[in-house]
Amino acid sequence: MIIAILLSALAMTVIVGVRYLIVSGAFAWVTVRKHPGLYLGLDPQVRREIVWSLASAALYGIPAGVVAWGWEHHGWTRVYTDIHAYPLWYAPVSVLLYLLLHDAWFYWTHRWMHRPAPFKLAHALHHASRPPTAWAAMAFHPIEALTGAVVIPLLVFFVPIHVGGLAIVLTIMTVMGVTNHMGWEIFPRFMWTGRLGGWLITASHHQRHHELYGCNYGLYFRHWDRLCGTDRGVGDFAREHARAARRVTAASTAPAE
Numbered sequence: 001m002i003i004a005i006l007l008s009a010l011a012m013t014v015i016v017g018v019r020y021l022i023v024s025g026a027f028a029w030v031t032v033r034k035h036p037g038l039y040l041g042l043d044p045q046v047r048r049e050i051v052w053s054l055a056s057a058a059l060y061g062i063p064a065g066v067v068a069w070g071w072e073h074h075g076w077t078r079v080y081t082d083i084h085a086y087p088l089w090y091a092p093v094s095v096l097l098y099l100l101l102h103d104a105w106f107y108w109t110h111r112w113m114h115r116p117a118p119f120k121l122a123h124a125l126h127h128a129s130r131p132p133t134a135w136a137a138m139a140f141h142p143i144e145a146l147t148g149a150v151v152i153p154l155l156v157f158f159v160p161i162h163v164g165g166l167a168i169v170l171t172i173m174t175v176m177g178v179t180n181h182m183g184w185e186i187f188p189r190f191m192w193t194g195r196l197g198g199w200l201i202t203a204s205h206h207q208r209h210h211e212l213y214g215c216n217y218g219l220y221f222r223h224w225d226r227l228c229g230t231d232r233g234v235g236d237f238a239r240e241h242a243r244a245a246r247r248v249t250a251a252s253t254a255p256a257e
């Protein structure tokens, strides 16, 4: 039994790690094409982001693996496979519920990690990426990684969700984690400006968190930041993009060795 649990944890770690490498790698590849120079000269930082992200993959994989084993063998959790086990309208509602609950947990733990002592201990590592890249999505100190890793494995015990809905939640989590850090906006303008943008978090919002620190703590939604007076609006990438263009020019005019 112990072996089966360990294998499940190991399998989940590999899945999370490979998922990270594929998604971050794909968006980093697109970034190099869309904004050449944005990651130029950041190799040591990128290497550090990858190492810490893979360590986080293990911390995410272990609780997920244990819960997945319990689900398979003992019927743990309230994850269901028959879509008709609950009314159909509940399927999208459960996805939204997971995102809202995860967002609330993230907002308050993230805000706590910006207090001086926890910041130094657990969160400075994530902010050491200046500016972050697509590889920084899971670059967390183990304490921060644990605070994130327990959310979904705990929620599945309390909030029913279809297995497909859970896959959607995990996909949104992965894609937003990467795109919020990659240094440019991939989403259409209405998602980060205007009425809808006032409530959703994309890269422009999280950019300002990495720039100014004590604001914009949310994960998916802006309501906690707005309610608590910590929302400082959306930033932009003009300075970084101008720097990237200068790097490209400098690299192309440098004398060949």
Ligand SMILES: [Zn+2]
Residues within 6 Å of the ligand: 110, 114, 123, 127, 209
């Ligand atoms: Zn932070």
Ligand SMILES: [Zn+2]
Residues within 6 Å of the ligand: 126, 132, 181, 206, 210
């Ligand atoms: Zn961040």
